[in-house]
Amino acid sequence: MCGVVGKQLLLPAALPSLRALDGKRTSLVAANAALLRLPGWGMDGVHSNDAGSEAKILIPFCQLETKRLLLRQLREDDLPHSVKMLDNKRLVEYMNGIPHPYTMDDANWYLNDRRQKTQKGEVCLWAICLRDSNLAPGTSTYIGNIEVNDIDTENSRGNVGYWIAESQWNNGYASEALAAVFTYVFGNTSIHKLTAYYTTKNVGSGKVMEKCGMKREGLLKQHEKRHGAFLDVALYGILRSEWAARQNQAKGKY
Numbered sequence: 585m586c587g588v589v590g591k592q593l594l595l596p597a598a599l600p601s602l603r604a605l606d607g608k609r610t611s612l613v614a615a616n617a618a619l620l621r622l623p624g625w626g627m628d629g630v631h632s633n634d635a636g637s638e639a640k641i642l643i644p645f646c647q648l649e650t651k652r653l654l655l656r657q658l659r660e661d662d663l664p665h666s667v668k669m670l671d672n673k674r675l676v677e678y679m680n681g682i683p684h685p686y687t688m689d690d691a692n693w694y695l696n697d698r699r700q701k702t703q704k705g706e707v708c709l710w711a712i713c714l715r716d717s718n719l720a721p722g723t724s725t726y727i728g729n730i731e732v733n734d735i736d737t738e739n740s741r742g743n744v745g746y747w748i749a750e751s752q753w754n755n756g757y758a759s760e761a762l763a764a765v766f767t768y769v770f771g772n773t774s775i776h777k778l779t780a781y782y783t784t785k786n787v788g789s790g791k792v793m794e795k796c797g798m799k800r801e802g803l804l805k806q807h808e809k810r811h812g813a814f815l816d817v818a819l820y821g822i823l824r825s826e827w828a829a830r831q832n833q834a835k836g837k838y
């Protein structure tokens with residue numbers, strides 16, 4: 585599933601469909617190596633949680649690498665940075681459940697909540713980092729999060745959510761991260777479908793979904809309340825077969 589080279593986990597296959605995102609080949613480096621078992625993270629589909637009961641892990645965590653990004657585990661030392669980025673009204677305007685102002689307590693709550701949900705197989709979360717060539721080797725700048733949440737084992741389904749620091753918007757990073765997650769999830773797990781939602785005023789988020797091949801499946805009218813107004817929410821989805829078809833199409837082109 586998830587290969588390891590030295591300490592770096594890499595996706596098992598290079599996928600040309602990602603080229604379309606920035607016109608260049610996005611490298612998801614191939615590695616033929618032993619499966620990795622991370623302490624606390626199930627890699628074989630079944631994981632014992634703290635309570636001793638077994639949770640089915642449909643999406644085991646795997647560190648991912650693209651041409652410009654490293655998608656790694658969120659760590660405690662990231663939290664002060666996440667507070668700086670998320671304590672921003674413009675960023676959280678269309679995000680569900682992110683308080684403003686955003687504090688260290690909120691960041692700690694989030695990390696603990698996601699750790700618990702990860703143990704139960706409900707969430708798979710990545711910290712999005714720039715593989716910055718100006719930094720020392722092995723270091724990277726943390727710029728956002730991406731997660732598959734509401735993982736539904738019975739229906740082999742999950743929902744994606746993401747954010748990027750405002751200083752880094754419109755560089756293609758959210759699209760690159762989302763495509764990497766699709767590549768990993770559809771290429772390495774039994775997930776059949778991924779969904780995503782955005783309030784229709786959040787045009788940039790809709791573009792990210794469309795650039796990554798998601799299709800609009802419906803409109804939830806006046807579904808979310810923001811600043812006293814009820815906003816429409818668009819529902820997007822992508823099937824494993826649709827992602828595979830995009831890959832095949834891209835292979836034919838390049």
Ligand SMILES: CC(C)(COP(=O)(O)OP(=O)(O)OC[C@H]1O[C@@H](n2cnc3c(N)ncnc32)[C@H](O)[C@@H]1OP(=O)(O)O)[C@@H](O)C(=O)NCCC(=O)NCCS
Pocket residue numbers: 674675676678679746747748749752753754755756757758759760781782783786787788789791792
């Ligand atoms: C939505 C968000 C994740 C996009 O991240 P990003 O890294 O800037 O996304 P990308 O650069 O990959 O793509 C954004 C696309 O939307 C376009 N866009 C952004 N704002 C736009 C607007 N107001 N109108 C039209 N297009 C817009 C960009 O031009 C780009 O398209 P292009 O590549 O064709 O030029 C980021 O703005 C964000 O974190 N917002 C706050 C949190 C949030 O809304 N999360 C999603 C919840 S559903």
